[in-house]
Amino acid sequence: MSQKSQGSVLLEVDDVSKEFPLKYGVVDAIAKRPKRSVKAVSNVSLQIREGETLGLVGESGCGKSTLAKTIIGLLRPTTGRVVFAGQELTALNKDQLRESCKSIQMIFQDPYSSLNPRMTVRQLLREELLYHKVVPEDQVEPEIEKLLKLVGLDVVLADRLPAAFSGGQRQRIGIARALAVRPRLIIADEPVSALDVSIQAQIINLLIDLQEQLNLAILFISHDLRVVRYISDRVDVMYLGSIVESGDTEQIYETPAHPYAKVLLDAAPSMSSDAVLETEAAVLGELPSPIDLPSGCPFHPRCPYADERCKTEVPRPRQVGTDHMVACHYPLTY
Amino acid sequence: MSQSDDKGFKADATPTPAGEAAAELAATAEEASQPEKRLSPFRRSPSLLVGTIIVAFFVLMALFPQLFTSGDPYALDGSQMLLPPSADHLMGTDNFGYDIWTRVVYATSLDLIIGVASVSLPFVVGVLLGLLAGYYGGKLDSIIMRVLDCFVAFPFMVLAIAIVAILGSGVRNLIIAMWVVSWPEYTRLVRAEVLVAKQSEYVQAAKTLGYSDLRIMFRHILPNVISSSVVYAASDVVMCIMTGAGMSFLGLGVPQPTPEWGAIISGGKSFITTAPWISILPGLMMAVVGLGLSLVGDGLNDLLRTKD
Numbered sequence: 111m112s113q114k115s116q117g118s119v120l121l122e123v124d125d126v127s128k129e130f131p132l133k134y135g136v137v138d139a140i141a142k143r144p145k146r147s148v149k150a151v152s153n154v155s156l157q158i159r160e161g162e163t164l165g166l167v168g169e170s171g172c173g174k175s176t177l178a179k180t181i182i183g184l185l186r187p188t189t190g191r192v193v194f195a196g197q198e199l200t201a202l203n204k205d206q207l208r209e210s211c212k213s214i215q216m217i218f219q220d221p222y223s224s225l226n227p228r229m230t231v232r233q234l235l236r237e238e239l240l241y242h243k244v245v246p247e248d249q250v251e252p253e254i255e256k257l258l259k260l261v262g263l264d265v266v267l268a269d270r271l272p273a274a275f276s277g278g279q280r281q282r283i284g285i286a287r288a289l290a291v292r293p294r295l296i297i298a299d300e301p302v303s304a305l306d307v308s309i310q311a312q313i314i315n316l317l318i319d320l321q322e323q324l325n326l327a328i329l330f331i332s333h334d335l336r337v338v339r340y341i342s343d344r345v346d347v348m349y350l351g352s353i354v355e356s357g358d359t360e361q362i363y364e365t366p367a368h369p370y371a372k373v374l375l376d377a378a379p380s381m382s383s384d385a386v387l388e389t390e391a392a393v394l395g396e397l398p399s400p401i402d403l404p405s406g407c408p409f410h411p412r413c414p415y416a417d418e419r420c421k422t423e424v425p426r427p428r429q430v431g432t433d434h435m436v437a438c439h440y441p442l443t444y
Numbered sequence: 445m446s447q448s449d450d451k452g453f454k455a456d457a458t459p460t461p462a463g464e465a466a467a468e469l470a471a472t473a474e475e476a477s478q479p480e481k482r483l484s485p486f487r488r489s490p491s492l493l494v495g496t497i498i499v500a501f502f503v504l505m506a507l508f509p510q511l512f513t514s515g516d517p518y519a520l521d522g523s524q525m526l527l528p529p530s531a532d533h534l535m536g537t538d539n540f541g542y543d544i545w546t547r548v549v550y551a552t553s554l555d556l557i558i559g560v561a562s563v564s565l566p567f568v569v570g571v572l573l574g575l576l577a578g579y580y581g582g583k584l585d586s587i588i589m590r591v592l593d594c595f596v597a598f599p600f601m602v603l604a605i606a607i608v609a610i611l612g613s614g615v616r617n618l619i620i621a622m623w624v625v626s627w628p629e630y631t632r633l634v635r636a637e638v639l640v641a642k643q644s645e646y647v648q649a650a651k652t653l654g655y656s657d658l659r660i661m662f663r664h665i666l667p668n669v670i671s672s673s674v675v676y677a678a679s680d681v682v683m684c685i686m687t688g689a690g691m692s693f694l695g696l697g698v699p700q701p702t703p704e705w706g707a708i709i710s711g712g713k714s715f716i717t718t719a720p721w722i723s724i725l726p727g728l729m730m731a732v733v734g735l736g737l738s739l740v741g742d743g744l745n746d747l748l749r750t751k752d
Contacts, residue, residue: 241654
C-alpha cells in the first residue's frame with residue numbers, strides 16, 4: 111500500500127493550534143484571575159499526499175474532531191496554517207473559503223443526525239449539484255443516478271426521506287453527498303463507529319473502492335485501531351491535542367516507539383489466543399484536563415517511563431525510522 | 445351541528461369506533477409498512493380533520509352569517525327582553541331585547557379577524573428574530589434577548605391593557621396591543637430549537653458544502669424548527685380571541701353596540717343569576733372555537749413532527 115505515498119502533498123497542516131477561551135465573567139475580572147482556555151489542539155503538523163489514507167487515532171476528547179473541523183474551515187485555528195493544494199486556506203476570507211471548500215468534504219460520525227430529516231435524497235443531492243454548478247442543469251438527474259450507483263444505493267430510493275433508511279444506507283447517502291462536489295480530500299470523522307460491525311466492513315470497503323476509482327485522499331479519524339490498520343497507509347497517533355507518533359501503518363503497529371502508542375495498541379483486543387493484557391500496558395490515571403496541560407511532555411503524568419526531563423522539557427518530534435516520527439525523549443524500540 | 449360532522453368523520457376515517465390514540469397508532473403502523481405510499485393529511489391525523497371541520501364551520505359562519513340566522517344583530521325589541529332560549533331565540537335575548545344567537549353569529553367574523561390578525565405578524569417577526577438570534581448568537585443574540593426580556597417582564601394582559609389605554613380602545617389598537625405582547629414566545633421557541641439544530645451534523649454538513657448563511661437558515665434549519673411555533677400559533681389564535689374578549693369585557697376592546705363575543709358575555713354579567721344564558725351560551729361558542737383550533741394545532745404537530 112505504501113507505493114501510494116509517492117504522490118505530491120495535497121494537504122499540509124503546519125503547526126496548528128486551536129484554543130477555546132473559557133467564559134470570563136465579571137467575578138473573574140474582579141478576582142484578577144488569568145484568562146483560561148481549553149487547548150484542544152496544540153502545535154499539530156501533518157501532511158496528506160494525493161490518493162493516500164492517513165489514519166488519525168487517539169482516545170475520545172484528544173482533539174481529533176477539532177483538528178478535522180479546523181482543516182475543513184468550520185473552525186479557525188488560533189495559530190498555524192492549513193495549506194491545501196498550494197492554497198493557504200487559513201488566509202482566505204469567508205467567501206473565498208466557501209468557494210475552495212468544495213475540494214475538501216467530510217463524512218460525519220452519526221448517520222442519524224447528519225442528514226436533514228426533511229429533505230429526500232434527491233433534493234439533497236440536487237441542491238448541492240445546482241448550488242455549486244457541478245454539472246449543467248439538464249445533467250443533474252443522470253448525475254444523481256450516477257452518484258447513488260457509486261455508493262451502492264438503488265435509484266428508486268432517491269425520493270425517500272432519511273427516516274426510511276438504515277444507518278448503513280444513511281452513511282452511504284452521506285458519502286454520496288460528500289462526493290457530489292468532486293472533492294480531492296475526504297475527512298471521515300469516525301464514519302463507522304455508530305454502525306454495526308457487519309455494516310462497518312461494507313462502508314470501509316466502499317471507501318477503499320471509491321478511493322481507488324476517484325484517486326481520493328482520505329483523513330480517516332477513528333478510535334478503532336483495527337479499522338485504522340485496515341484502511342490507512344500512514345497513521346498519526348494523537349494524545350491530548352498533540353501528535354505523539356506518526357509514520358507508516360505497519361511500522362507503527364509492529365514497533366510502536368511512543369509509550370502511549372504502545373499502550374493504545376496493547377489495549378486493543380486481539381483475535382489471537384495468547385492475548386493476555388500485560389500489566390505494564392495499563393495507563394495510569396485519567397486523561398489530564400486540556401485546560402491545565404501538563405508541563406513538558408503531555409503524557410508524562412501517565413507514562414511508566416517518565417523521569418525529571420519529561421516533566422520539564424517538551425519532546426521535539428524526531429525521526430526513528432524511514433517515515434516514522436515520534437515525540438518522546440525515550441522512544442521504546444530505538 | 446358540529447356534533448353530526450364529528451360522527452360523519454368517525455364512520456369515514458376509522459372502521460371501528462376506536463379512540464383517537466388507537467387511530468393514530470394504526471396510521472403510523474400503516475405508514476411504516478408502506479413508506480412510499482403517502483396518506484392524506486386528514487387520514488394521518490384524525491384531530492386535524494375534526495379541528496378543520498370545526499374551524500371551517502366558524503369560517504362559514506363568519507363569511508355568510510345570514511345562512512345561520514335571519515335576524516338583524518342591531519334590531520332591538522323592547523317586548524322581548526331577557527327571554528330564555530327557545531325556538532324563536534336559540535340563545536335567548538338580553539336586557540335590551542337583542543337576539544343573542546344573531547349577535548353571536550355576526551360577531552364571528554370580527555373575533556376570527558382579531559384572532560388571526562393578532563397572531564400572523566408576531567408569528568413571522570418572532571420566528572425571524574428567533575432564527576437570527578439562535579443562528580448568529582453573540583451580540584445580536586444578546587440584544588434580541590434583552591429586548592425580549594423587557595416585553596416578557598410584564599404580565600401579558602397588563603401590558604396589553606396598558607397599550608390599549610395609551611392608544612385608545614378599538615379593534616385596530618387591540619390588534620396592535622396583541623402584536624406587541626405576543627411575539628416573544630415565538631422568538632424563544634425558535635431560538636431554543638435553532639441552538640440545538642445549529643450543532644447538528646446536517647447543518648455542519650451544509651456549512652462544509654459552502655452554502656450561504658441565508659440558505660442554511662431558511663432551507664436547512666427553519667423547516668426543522670418551525671413545527672412547535674406552528675402548533676403554538678394555532679392555540680395562540682384562541683388566546684388572542686380570549687384576550688380580545690377579555691378587553692371588551694373590561695370595556696377596552698370593541699365599542700358598543702358592535703357584536704363581539706367578549707362584549708356580549710360582558711353584557712350578561714349583571715344578569716348572571718337571573719338570565720345566565722346571556723353569558724354562558726356565547727361563552728360555550730368560544731370554547732368550541734378554541735377546541736377546533738387546538739385540535740388543528742394538535743393535528744399539525746402530528747404531521748410536522750419527524751418520525752425519528
